Amino acid sequence: MTTLSPDAKGYILTLSCPNRPGIVAALSQTLFEAGANITEAQQFDDTGSGSFFMRIMFDIVKGGRTEADLRGIVETLTSQFQMKYRLNCQSYRPxxxxxxxxxxxxxxxxxxxxxxxxxxxxxxxxxxxxxxxxxxxxxxxxxxxxxxxxxxxxxxxxxxxxxxxxxxxxxxxxxxxxxxxxxxxxxxxxxxxxxxxxxxxxxxxxxxxxxxxxxxxxxxxxxxxxxxxxxxxxxxxxxxxxxxxxxxxxxxxxxxxxxxxxxxxxxxxxxxxxxxxxxxxxxxxxxxxxxx
Missing domain, CATH: 3.40.50.170 (Formyl transferase, N-terminal domain)
Incomplete structure (x- = not known):
């Protein structure tokens, strides 16, 4: 796990959707506007199924956006890209x-x-x-x-x-x-x-x-x-x-x-x-x- 700044709260976002140009750009811009600092990102294009997969770790400065806020922000992309996603704090313990x-x-x-x-x-x-x-x-x-x-x-x-x-x-x-x-x-x-x-x-x-x-x-x-x-x-x-x-x-x-x-x-x-x-x-x- 990436070490967090003491002044930040970390999140993990995973997603899958049909592959098309602009997904990473739209997601990066959306997180940037939400005040997020991306600390790690991995992605995969499955050419066989035409699907796109991504895992992103990012920080939000303490006192910034709440988890509920972030879910609402990510939701704005789901209809545009037919996206399924999961979002959790890095401290999440199932x-x-x-x-x-x-x-x-x-x-x-x-x-x-x-x-x-x-x-x-x-x-x-x-x-x-x-x-x-x-x-x-x-x-x-x-x-x-x-x-x-x-x-x-x-x-x-x-x-x-x-x-x-x-x-x-x-x-x-x-x-x-x-x-x-x-x-x-x-x-x-x-x-x-x-x-x-x-x-x-x-x-x-x-x-x-x-x-x-x-x-x-x-x-x-x-x-x-x-x-x-x-x-x-x-x-x-x-x-x-x-x-x-x-x-x-x-x-x-x-x-x-x-x-x-x-x-x-x-x-x-x-x-x-x-x-x-x-x-x-x-x-x-x-x-x-x-x-x-």
């Missing part, structure tokens, strides 16, 4: 609900990065389909823990409870931190664009269950992990981040799982950071990611 199953390495990593200030989030709950004693060595730092067991017969009721907790806590981002359950189509639709999953494979290869064993059976030389937005299509959501690690013929499936845990942790944490810093913009079945 409320996050973390879902987990038996494996807790991604959960622990997210909590650690939150605790040291690396991830600017406010965890509002941890939902698990395993009882709390499964995580007896994990410090939840006072974050509410919800044990919601699930069976084939209780899936509908369990998901309804998850949805209620998300609504009640005003959760803005749901993170599936190795939550080993497939969300229903209704649940995936309800969380569209605000639910991130970590899959222990370099998608689109080795989808579904036991991907490390699938990879070992194929004798691959690289394994990876993929963080993506959740959709109703299993493991097909827009990809946010991926990483890989080299393996050899001497590695067992257990070795792949062990090495894969490290990849999963770093890929998920980067994806969450990109989302909360508004570095991701959905583009159909893909994402635009403006990396720092």
């Amino acid at each position: 409320k996050v609900m973390i879902l987990v199953s038996k494996f807790d390495h991604c959960l622990v990593d997210l909590l650690y990065r939150w605790r040291i200030g690396e991830l600017q989030i406010d965890p509002v709950g941890i939902i698990a389909n395993h009882p709390e004693e499964t995580y007896r060595d994990v410090d939840f730092y006072g974050i509410p823990f919800h044990y919601l067991p699930i069976t084939k017969d209780t899936k509908t009721e369990q998901e309804a409870r998850i949805f209620s907790l998300v609504q009640e806590s005003q959760t803005e981002l749901v993170v599936l931190a190795r939550y080993m359950q497939i969300l229903s189509n209704d649940m995936a639709a309800a969380f569209s664009g605000r639910c991130i999953n970590i899959h222990h494979s370099f998608l689109p290869g080795f989808k579904g269950a036991r991907p490390y064993h699938q990879a070992w059976n194929r004798g691959v030389k690289l394994i990876g992990a993929t963080a993506h937005y959740v959709t109703s299509d299993l493991d097909e959501g827009p990809i946010i981040e991926q990483d890989v690690e080299r393996i050899s013929h001497a590695d067992s499936p257990e070795d792949l799982i062990r090495k894969g845990r490290d990849i999963e942790r770093r890929v998920l944490s980067r994806a969450v950071r990109y989302h909360i810093e508004m570095r991701t913009i959905l583009n159909g079945n893909k994402t635009i990611v403006f990396n720092s």
Whole structure:
């Protein structure tokens, strides 16, 4: 994140619209007239879809325009350019609900990065389909823990409870931190664009269950992990981040799982950071990611 002047308040603006000449000029002029100082700007023209994407960071002198003022000013451009946008303060901390199953390495990593200030989030709950004693060595730092067991017969009721907790806590981002359950189509639709999953494979290869064993059976030389937005299509959501690690013929499936845990942790944490810093913009079945 760009360091702010002590006399300024920082904002992040992301936008997408059909591409045409004059977008950057109009936006820059509008922000200038609003008293904004642009500190960082990234843009991308998708020639395939004819779409334009942009992420802008800017400062407003304290005592200047309010966030409501800025939204009204940006709104004047939306009809002109058919623009979709998001605007938030740089200090914005979204409320996050973390879902987990038996494996807790991604959960622990997210909590650690939150605790040291690396991830600017406010965890509002941890939902698990395993009882709390499964995580007896994990410090939840006072974050509410919800044990919601699930069976084939209780899936509908369990998901309804998850949805209620998300609504009640005003959760803005749901993170599936190795939550080993497939969300229903209704649940995936309800969380569209605000639910991130970590899959222990370099998608689109080795989808579904036991991907490390699938990879070992194929004798691959690289394994990876993929963080993506959740959709109703299993493991097909827009990809946010991926990483890989080299393996050899001497590695067992257990070795792949062990090495894969490290990849999963770093890929998920980067994806969450990109989302909360508004570095991701959905583009159909893909994402635009403006990396720092």
